[in-house]
Amino acid sequence: MSYPLRFANPPFLPTQQLPLASKKILLVDDEQSLAQMLSTTLQSLSHQAEATTSGWEALKKIDTQDCDAIICDLKMPEVEGWQVYYSRTGRG
Secondary structure: OOOOOOOOOOOOOOOOOOOOOOOEEEEEOOOHHHHHHHHHHHHHOOOEEEEEOOHHHHHHHHHHOOOOEEEEOOOOOOOOHHHHHHHHHOOO
C-alpha cells in the first residue's frame, strides 16, 4: 500500500531569481580551461570576473586593483594558493 505525499504548507519555491549585487572576482587556477569556464559562468551571473593562470600574476593584480572575492586553486606551480591568500590577508 502506498501513501500519497502531502504537505500542510508547500515548500518555498521562488518564482523569480533574487538579484545579487555585481562583484569583482579574481579567479586563479593553473588549468586555463577551468579558470575560463568559471569566469564565463560568473560573468553570465552579472559579475566582473577576471581569470589568471599564475599565482605571480594574481599577486600583481591583487597589488594593483581591488576585488571583492578571490577564488584560487591551492595547488599551483611556483606560487601556491595559500601564498596568494596570505599576501591578501597580511598573515604568514
